[in-house]
Amino acid sequence: xxxxxxxxxxxxxxxxxxxxxxxxxxxxxxxxxxxxxxxxxxxxxxxxxxxxxxxxxxxxxxxxxxxxxxxxxxxxxxxxxxxxxxxxxxxxxxxxxxxxxxxxxxxxxxxxxxxxxxxxxxxxxxxxxxxxxxxxxxxxxxxxxxxxxxxxxxxxxxxxxxxxxxxxxxxxxxxxxxxxxxxxxxxxxxxxxxxxxxxxxxxxxxxxxxxxxxxxxxxxxxxxxxxxxxxxxxxxxxxxxxxxxxxxxxxxxxxxxxxxxxxxxxxxxxxxxxxxxxxxxxxxxxxxxxxxxxxxxxxxxxxxxxxxxxxxxxxxxxxxxxxxx
Amino acid sequence: xxxxxxxxxxxxxxxxxxxxxxxxxxxxxxxxxxxxxxxxxxxxxxxxxxxxxxxxxxxxxxxxxxxxxxxxxxxxxxxxxxxxxxxxxxxxxxxxxxxxxxxxxxxxxxxxxxxxxxxxxxxxxxxxxxxxxxxxxxxxxxxxxxxxxxxxxxxxxxxxxxxxxxxxxxxxxxxxxxxxxxxxxxxxxxxxxxxxxxxxxxxxxxxxxxxxxxxxxxxxxxxxxxxxxxxxxxxxxxxxxxxxxxxxxxxxxxxxxxxxxxxxxxxxxxxxxxxxxxxxxxxxxxxxxxxxxxxxxxxxxxxxxxxxxx
Numbered sequence: 081x082x083x084x085x086x087x088x089x090x091x092x093x094x095x096x097x098x099x100x101x102x103x104x105x106x107x108x109x110x111x112x113x114x115x116x117x118x119x120x121x122x123x124x125x126x127x128x129x130x131x132x133x134x135x136x137x138x139x140x141x142x143x144x145x146x147x148x149x150x151x152x153x154x155x156x157x158x159x160x161x162x163x164x165x166x167x168x169x170x171x172x173x174x175x176x177x178x179x180x181x182x183x184x185x186x187x188x189x190x191x192x193x194x195x196x197x198x199x200x201x202x203x204x205x206x207x208x209x210x211x212x213x214x215x216x217x218x219x220x221x222x223x224x225x226x227x228x229x230x231x232x233x234x235x236x237x238x239x240x241x242x243x244x245x246x247x248x249x250x251x252x253x254x255x256x257x258x259x260x261x262x263x264x265x266x267x268x269x270x271x272x273x274x275x276x277x278x279x280x281x282x283x284x285x286x287x288x289x290x291x292x293x294x295x296x297x298x299x300x301x302x303x304x305x306x307x308x309x310x311x312x313x314x315x316x317x318x319x320x321x322x323x324x325x326x327x328x329x330x331x332x333x334x335x336x337x338x339x340x341x342x343x344x345x346x347x348x349x350x351x352x353x354x355x356x357x358x359x360x361x362x363x364x365x366x367x368x369x370x371x372x373x374x375x376x377x378x379x380x381x382x383x384x385x386x387x388x389x390x391x392x393x394x395x396x397x398x399x400x401x402x403x404x405x
Numbered sequence: 406x407x408x409x410x411x412x413x414x415x416x417x418x419x420x421x422x423x424x425x426x427x428x429x430x431x432x433x434x435x436x437x438x439x440x441x442x443x444x445x446x447x448x449x450x451x452x453x454x455x456x457x458x459x460x461x462x463x464x465x466x467x468x469x470x471x472x473x474x475x476x477x478x479x480x481x482x483x484x485x486x487x488x489x490x491x492x493x494x495x496x497x498x499x500x501x502x503x504x505x506x507x508x509x510x511x512x513x514x515x516x517x518x519x520x521x522x523x524x525x526x527x528x529x530x531x532x533x534x535x536x537x538x539x540x541x542x543x544x545x546x547x548x549x550x551x552x553x554x555x556x557x558x559x560x561x562x563x564x565x566x567x568x569x570x571x572x573x574x575x576x577x578x579x580x581x582x583x584x585x586x587x588x589x590x591x592x593x594x595x596x597x598x599x600x601x602x603x604x605x606x607x608x609x610x611x612x613x614x615x616x617x618x619x620x621x622x623x624x625x626x627x628x629x630x631x632x633x634x635x636x637x638x639x640x641x642x643x644x645x646x647x648x649x650x651x652x653x654x655x656x657x658x659x660x661x662x663x664x665x666x667x668x669x670x671x672x673x674x675x676x677x678x679x680x681x682x683x684x685x686x687x688x689x690x691x692x693x694x695x696x697x698x699x700x701x702x703x704x705x706x707x708x709x710x711x712x713x714x715x
Contacts, residue, residue: 095554106570216703220696222646224653225669225688232681336559343650358654361569373566377558384557
């Protein structure tokens with residue numbers, strides 16, 4: 081187990097290194113941020129001064145070396161646009177992204193598992209067919225377009241919910257959260273629903289598929305034959321076994337929700353880190369883009385690791401030491 | 406990780422090993438037509454593809470010909486008419502472009518990008534996967550590790566990074582989509598080929614002294630195809646949605662030949678003033694396209710999945 085975790089950590093460092101090098105080099109080739117940052121009427125001398133101030137007058141290898149040296153001491157560079165440490169800028173926006181991501185996961189798990197269970201246990205039922213048809217629809221709807229529809233319906237036509245920005249926040253454990261504030265929650269509702277839709281369909285489909293496959297297996301037949309009540313067969317025997325793949329997927333989807341928040345935040349002008357990174361890509365604010373990637377890559381790897389460990393806890397048949405981690 | 410890898414592969418589109426057995430084609434067709442929903446999906450898909458293919462013949466206007474556009478006609482609601490008596494059934498966009506024509510041409514771009522990236526990714530991924538399964542050893546380990554790591558990251562993030570670095574263009578977005586998709590095919594092809602590899606006909610082929618290339622291309626690859634086709638349909642739908650999303654973010658295609666995603670993005674700024682049609686209609690076209698592919702893919706999976714065979 082320890083060896084496994086250590087090996088994964090080494091792999092993490094390698095992935096972080098490769099990502100940073102690729103993005104650093106790539107963004108260097110895309111364009112010169114100085115052209116975007118300084119006043120278009122600035123003369124050559126002024127541009128050179130700005131470049132020198134940002135450290136952009138050096139060769140790309142030199143710049144990368146400086147970045148790497150800084151990275152080991154926790155300094156990931158200063159944002160060209162904000163003039164502050166890039167990590168601070170990202171961390172400031174992170175709670176906003178995490179709260180809609182969690183809210184979205186909560187919605188999809190709380191609705192998805194019961195619906196999937198129902199559809200799996202009664203495959204011929206008309207309601208099950210409706211659920212499944214709905215899930216294909218949810219699967220096929222382009223998320224960003226649904227976001228626009230939600231805005232048209234709930235903000236423009238009905239005027240029930242606000243469609244842009246983040247509402248008032250409450251400080252909780254040092255984080256600024258809006259979902260704990262009644263008015264703030266109203267602002268978070270549309271983005272979170274939008275983000276949840278795809279995941280909801282995924283969880284419904286996965287749960288149903290698992291239920292259908294597992295119900296045919298001998299242990300379920302045996303439990304029934306023993307005369308156990310239906311609620312116990314489903315609630316204990318079946319649930320335990322369908323939870324294993326579900327936990328994996330839910331864990332991994334949490335990562336993808338955080339990434340997909342880039343789109344949702346852009347549509348709803350939600351001030352999270354996804355919106356920040358899109359703006360930063362257009363402004364060639366390299367330190368912010370690189371830092372965002374390093375932070376998210378790190379988060380994903382962390383989530384994956386937790387899922388793997390959880391997996392071995394849930395399913396005693398899986399031994400991490402055997403797996404070539 | 407090997408054990409975990411298998412269950413994870415199950416998430417996107419699970420197709421265990423085997424192909425169809427018995428009297429194949431006839432039973433396959435009969436089973437496919439079992440579901441009315443799937444038939445409807447297939448019919449829709451045919452309409453969508455035909456519209457895309459024959460867009461220049463069907464479209465009332467050439468939306469790329471700027472000389473034909475009249476700014477005075479911009480943002481007309483559906484059913485509005487121009488001064489020359491031309492009816493815009495789905496309204497016009499901010500530049501006075503007929504939405505119906507723009508959607509037909511946009512469909513072409515979206516389908517082209519989706520199918521091209523899907524086919525290239527299938528070719529690359531399937532080949533790598535089958536070779537990995539056949540060759541084994543270091544190459545297999547390395548390839549599957551790379552696929553594992555890459556699939557650990559959401560496709561949208563990988564594509565976003567690539568496009569931020571590559572810039573805009575049809576070729577660039579195809580490169581990005583191939584990069585995010587190859588791993589799915591590689592994994593599916595490998596697991597299918599691993600099962601096939603130990604079967605007697607492969608042993609017989611080896612015993613006959615056939616070359617490795619011949620065994621891989623003529624024996625392994627064709628038998629690994631059914632699951633790849635299922636993954637392929639799902640992936641093409643994904644690719645089309647992903648391209649639309651990236652274009653919506655302003656990171657995909659150039660504005661000269663707008664895909665459906667770009668058309669939707671163009672309507673975004675008019676949304677708040679109630680001019681819904683610029684975003685809504687291209688979105689419906691996108692939805693119908695993806696939905697029809699998914700309906701067909703869903704039924705294909707059920708029909709080709711031996712675990713659920715009736």
